[in-house]
Amino acid sequence: MTGGGRIARGAMALAMLLAGAALTPPGAQADGQKLAFDRAKGNCLTCHEIKGGPAPGNLGPPLADMKARFPDRKELIAIISDETKRNPLTVMPPFKRNLILNDKEIEVIVDFLQTL
C-alpha cells in the first residue's frame, strides 16, 4: 500500500460518507419505491398514503415529511423490521421477523422513505 493509495482511499471513503449522509445512491429511490409498492413486498400503500402511490389505505399515518420526522434511519428500520416491539398492539406486519423483507430490502425502502 502506497501512501498515495491510502490517501486516495481515505478521500474516497470520506466522499462516500458525505454522499451517504446527503444523497441517495442513483436508482435507489426507484428500487425503494418499487419494493414499497409491491404487494408481495412492502405493500405499504395498503395502509399508508405515499406520494406517487395510487389509492392508498389509511390504517397508518401518511408517509410524508420523513427526513424531518425520522432523522435517524435506524428508527425506520426498527419500525419496518418489527413494530410490535415498540407497540404490541400495532397492525403493522413485522416485515423482517416474518421474513417478508430482508435487511437489504429494508435499507433500500428506508432510502426511498427518506426522500418523502
Place this chain on the structure above:
Amino acid sequence: MLRQIFVAAVFVLGTAQPLLADNAVDPNADFKAFREYFTKRFPKVPLNDFVNGPYSMDEGLRNQWKSIEEFPPYEFAVEHGKERFAKPFKNGKTLGDCFPNKGIGIRQNYPYFDTKSGEVITLELALNQCLEANGEKPLDYSSQDMAALTAYMAFTSRGKPFDIKIPNDPRALAAYRSGEQYFYTRRGQLNFSCASCHVQNPGGHIRTEVLAPALGILNAMPIYRSTWENMGTITRRFRTCNSQVRGVPLPGQDVLYRNVEYYLSYMGNGLPISGPSARP
C-alpha cells in the same frame, strides 16, 4: 413451508385488548363490553346498522350499495336455494325435514351448542349432516350450492334478531372461549388477528376497501361479493381471510371455524339477520 411455520408459531402477542371481562368465561360480560366498544366508537351509527358492515362506516359506499340493491345480486342464489331446499332426496325426504319448522325462519338460531355431540353446530354443518344422514353427497363448504342454501334460509329469517344460546355447560363455554381466542390471536405472515381489522380498524381503508366492524359481521351472511362475482359462505370468507393474512386456511367447518362463528354470532345477538347481502 414458511407458511406452516408462521401458523404453527401461534402468536403470543395479543392484538386489540380482548374485549373480555376477566379470566372466568363470562359471555354476558364480554357481550356488554364488545357492544359498548362499538357503540361508543361509532355513536352516530344506529345499532341495527352495524350489520351492514362497510356500508355503516362509509357514506359513499352506502350509496353504491343502494344502487346495487335495486337488482340484488344474491336473488338468483335465494331462488336456487329455495328450489334445492324443496328437491326430494333419493329417499323421498327433503332438507326441510331435518330442521325445525321445515327450515323456515330458523337461521337466527345457528350456531347452537349440541350437548349430545359436545360440538358447535353451524347452519352449514347442519345442512351437510342432513345430506349425509339421507345418503346424499355433502356439499363443499365454499360452494355456490351451499351458499344458495344458506342464502335461502337467511332470507326466510330476515329481520329476526340473532338468538344464539350458550348453555351453562363447560363444553359450550369452552367452545365459546376457543372461538374468542381464535378471533383475537394473530396469525399468518402478516401477523393479523381478525380483531386487527375488525375491532381495531373498522371503517379503515386498506387500499380502497373499507373494513367492516366485527359487531354484526355474520348477520349479513352469506354474501354476494362483487370482487368474487359470486356468493360466499361463512366458510369461504373465513378461509379467504386466512389466506389473505398469508396464513393457512383450515378445512371447511373445522372446529375452530365453528367456534369463531359461535363467538361472533353471539356477539351479534339482538341485531337483525340481514343476509343474504351484497358486499363490494
